Amino acid sequence: MKKVTLLLVCIMLMPALALGQTLSPDYGTELAITTDFKFPSFDVFGKDSFNMSDSWPVWSPDGQWLAFSSGNRLWRVPVGGGNAEMMYEFVYENEIRNIMLGLPHAIGFSSDGSEIFFDFDVYDESRGAEIEISGTSTDYHFSFSKPSIDVMGVNVETGESRTLIRDVVHLSSVMSHNGRMICSINRNNDTRADGLFIVYDLETGNSWKLLDAETLARAGFRLTDDTYIYPTFGHDDSYIIAKQLFGDTSVYQVPLNGGDLVPYTFYDGSAIGEYIYSDIDFSSDGTWTLYTSLNTSVVVSDSVETDPGSGYSYTHGIERQCVYNNLTGDNYYLLPGNPNVTTSDGKFSPDVSKYCYVLRDWDNQNKFYSIFVKDFDPSTLEKIVDLTAVESEGPGSFAVLSNYPNPFNPATTIEFSIPEADMVSLAVYNTAGQKIRELAAGYMPRGSHSVVWDGKDDSGNLVSSGVYFSRLVSGKNVQSLPMMLVK
Numbered sequence: 001m002k003k004v005t006l007l008l009v010c011i012m013l014m015p016a017l018a019l020g021q022t023l024s025p026d027y028g029t030e031l032a033i034t035t036d037f038k039f040p041s042f043d044v045f046g047k048d049s050f051n052m053s054d055s056w057p058v059w060s061p062d063g064q065w066l067a068f069s070s071g072n073r074l075w076r077v078p079v080g081g082g083n084a085e086m087m088y089e090f091v092y093e094n095e096i097r098n099i100m101l102g103l104p105h106a107i108g109f110s111s112d113g114s115e116i117f118f119d120f121d122v123y124d125e126s127r128g129a130e131i132e133i134s135g136t137s138t139d140y141h142f143s144f145s146k147p148s149i150d151v152m153g154v155n156v157e158t159g160e161s162r163t164l165i166r167d168v169v170h171l172s173s174v175m176s177h178n179g180r181m182i183c184s185i186n187r188n189n190d191t192r193a194d195g196l197f198i199v200y201d202l203e204t205g206n207s208w209k210l211l212d213a214e215t216l217a218r219a220g221f222r223l224t225d226d227t228y229i230y231p232t233f234g235h236d237d238s239y240i241i242a243k244q245l246f247g248d249t250s251v252y253q254v255p256l257n258g259g260d261l262v263p264y265t266f267y268d269g270s271a272i273g274e275y276i277y278s279d280i281d282f283s284s285d286g287t288w289t290l291y292t293s294l295n296t297s298v299v300v301s302d303s304v305e306t307d308p309g310s311g312y313s314y315t316h317g318i319e320r321q322c323v324y325n326n327l328t329g330d331n332y333y334l335l336p337g338n339p340n341v342t343t344s345d346g347k348f349s350p351d352v353s354k355y356c357y358v359l360r361d362w363d364n365q366n367k368f369y370s371i372f373v374k375d376f377d378p379s380t381l382e383k384i385v386d387l388t389a390v391e392s393e394g395p396g397s398f399a400v401l402s403n404y405p406n407p408f409n410p411a412t413t414i415e416f417s418i419p420e421a422d423m424v425s426l427a428v429y430n431t432a433g434q435k436i437r438e439l440a441a442g443y444m445p446r447g448s449h450s451v452v453w454d455g456k457d458d459s460g461n462l463v464s465s466g467v468y469f470s471r472l473v474s475g476k477n478v479q480s481l482p483m484m485l486v487k
Contacts, residue, residue, distance in 0.1 A: 026336050027343075027359065028374025031057075031066070032081035040091075042098040045071060053368040056171075056345055057356045060109045061179055063349045066356060067106040067116045068371060074104040074118055076156060079354075079373060087116055088154045088161060092123060094133045097140045101131075107151070107182060108175025110202065115155055117164070117182060119173045121147040151184055151200070165200050165207065172230060176237040177284055183210075183231045183240055193223060197231055197240065199256065210240065210254055211261075219252065219261040235286035235467075238431055243280060251276060253469075255433030262433045262471060263480045266324040266331070277319060279345055283352045286467055289324040290346045290355060293384075295337070321346040321357050322384065326467055327407055327484045332381035334374075343372075352376060403453075403470065407484035410455040410462065414439070414481070417448045418474045425473040426451055428483075436463060439470075455485055 023030075033054060039046035049071035057068040059079075067076050067087065077084040090102045102121040109116055123129040123144055133142040151165035151173050165173075168184035175182055182200045186192050186209065195209020196216065213223045221229070221244070231254075232241045240254040241264055252261040266289055277292040295318040319342040321334040334355070335343050346357040356373045403414045418424060426440040437458050439451045453470070456462055465487045471480045 023341070023359075023361065024336060027341075028372045030359075031077065031079075031356075031371040031373055033075075033077050033084050033371070034082065035075070035084040035086070037084070037086045040098070042091075043071075043100050045100075047071075051367070054371045055358055055369050056106045057347060057358065057371050058106045058108045058175070059347060059349050059356070060113045061111055061350055062113060063351055063354075065109075065113070066371065066373075067109065067118075069104050069106055069118075072100040072103060074106060074116065074154065076116065079349075079356075085156075087156065087159070088118070088120075088152070090120070090123070092131060092144075096133045096135065097137050097142070099133065099142055101144060102147070103170075104152075105171050105173070107173045109179060110153075111179030114157065115153045117151065117153045117173075117175060119149055119151050119168055119170055119184065121170060122150050123147050149187060151182055164202075165198055168198065174232055176233045177235065177282070178237055181233070181237065183233065185230070196223065196229060197242075197254070199240075210256070210258065211242070215260060232280040232282070234431055235282035235284065236431060239433055241280055241282075243276065251280070253431075253433055259433050262429055262469065263478050264469075265480050266326075266329075266482070277344070281347050283348050284350060285352060287326055288348070288352070289326060290334075290348055291322055291324065292319050292344050292346065293322045293333075294319050318342065319344050321355070323381065325378075326482050329402075329406070329482070331384040332378075333384055334376075334381065348376070403481060403483050407486040408455075409486055411452055412455075412483060412485075413450050413452050414470050414483075415448065415450045416472050416479075418444060418446055420446045422446075422474045424449075425471075427471050428453055429469045429471055429480075430463075431467055431469075436468065444474075453483075 035050065054068050054070045057066045059066060064079055065076055066079055067074065072089065073086050074088040075084040076087050088104055089100065092099050092101045101123045104118040104120045107117040107119065123131055125131060127148045129146050129148065131144045133140060135141050148166065149168050149170045150163050151168055152161055152163050154161045164182065165184055167187045169187050172185035173182055180201060180203050184198050186196055186198050193213040196211040198207055198209055200207045216223050229242045229244045234241055238256055240256065242252045242254050251264045253264040254261055274293045274295045277294045279292040281290040318337055318339060320337055321343050322331060323334055324331050340362045342360045343357050346355055348355050353376060354373055355376050356371060359370050359372050360368065403412045405412060414426065421444065423442065424440060424444045427435050428437045428439065430436055437453065437456065439453055463485065465485050468483050468485060469480045470483060
């Protein structure tokens with residue numbers, strides 16, 4: 001018997017956009033941002049930089065505001081667009097010339113919306129930063145290097161700022177859905193073996209570490225200086241979803257209370273050149289996972305001149321926003337595929353009625369990055385893949401095939417296959433990574449198998465409604481499958 005898996009994919013690549021041509025309404029609405037902020041004369045980029053690059057948007061808890069980064073500053077703007085208020089900047093004062101330093105990366109708002117959190121390049125010479133300014137105020141040269149990177153907060157009313165976590169990796173920090181916790185990548189190589197992630201509780205001021213070197217090694221990672229496994233809080237804030245930016249494309253679930261990594265499998269588009277990039281977000285109800293798919297099978301070279309005579313070329317694949325339905329197991333494209341447009345940094349609104357993201361139109365030489373807002377309507381989504389299993393001679397490949405029904409109450413059947421006889425373990429885990437029930441353990445012959453889970457834990461108690469994961473281990477192979485119990 002031989003198993004054949006057919007991958008049916010619809011990729012719609014729109015024609016290249018001419019410079020200045022309006023994007024399709026399928027992309028949503030570009031956030032129209034203005035500001036009455038008075039840019040100082042020493043800011044050589046000033047408003048031009050503000051108009052060219054708006055990045056890393058995050059929602060306020062009431063869904064009325066977006067915080068974002070632009071032109072070395074942190075801003076806040078109404079979701080419908082309009083006047084942006086400058087929230088934070090750092091001016092390095094020097095007798096020759098004041099200069100702007102640092103790049104804020106918005107993380108999120110406090111639970112009451114009174115504070116915005118961000119990680120920031122801190123140029124503090126007492127902490128090893130190097131800054132050099134020479135010449136005169138009109139004919140000058142400056143260089144800067146070796147910043148420290150801290151997680152900070154700024155009060156939206158008073159402008160008062162504070163430092164929460166020191167020495168993290170820039171662009172790594174994320175906020176929990178309840179606005180209480182921040183998770184960052186530990187930058188200090190002397191202490192990273194104790195924990196790659198730092199979790200900070202805003203309510204208590206306590207912090208702790210996750211993913212020590214031993215835990216990473218058991219999952220197949222070797223902790224090095226360039227090990228960047230980017231975090232995202234799970235929908236109920238009880239676990240972290242961890243995705244390595246470079247190399248391994250696997251996604252893992254890390255319980256906040258510690259423990260081993262659990263594979264979190266929801267999309268593998270490698271057959272069509274797609275894989276999950278670093279951006280992952282969850283809807284507040286746990287139904288949807290929003291992620292960026294990077295298609296490397298389509299490579300585009302762009303040359304963009306921002307000033308006459310000075311340009312650069314850039315080769316890239318297609319990045320676009322996608323969602324995974326945690327209940328049905330289906331993946332969908334949120335936005336059109338276009339070789340001249342990349343989209344990233346998607347975030348659901350608190351009520352899941354909208355999402356925002358960052359768009360780069362490579363044909364538009366006047367704007368690097370723009371923030372777009374779009375209604376989230378599941379009925380209009382384009383399904384990415386349809387996996388159809390066709391049985392023929394030979395054993396099937398290793399896989400968790402399905403569970404049915406899904407959602408279920410009170411029982412579901414889990415089907416899987418193994419290509420050769422081996423020791424097999426099949427267990428059910430909750431979203432915190434805790435083992436709920438061991439369904440099978442021992443030596444099994446090759447071929448297809450099925451096990452019924454009756455919705456009970458190892459003690460015989462019925463578990464509560466929610467998302468659970470079946471985890472199959474056979475030899476060196478590991479697969480997991482989300483399941484929804486609804487009572």
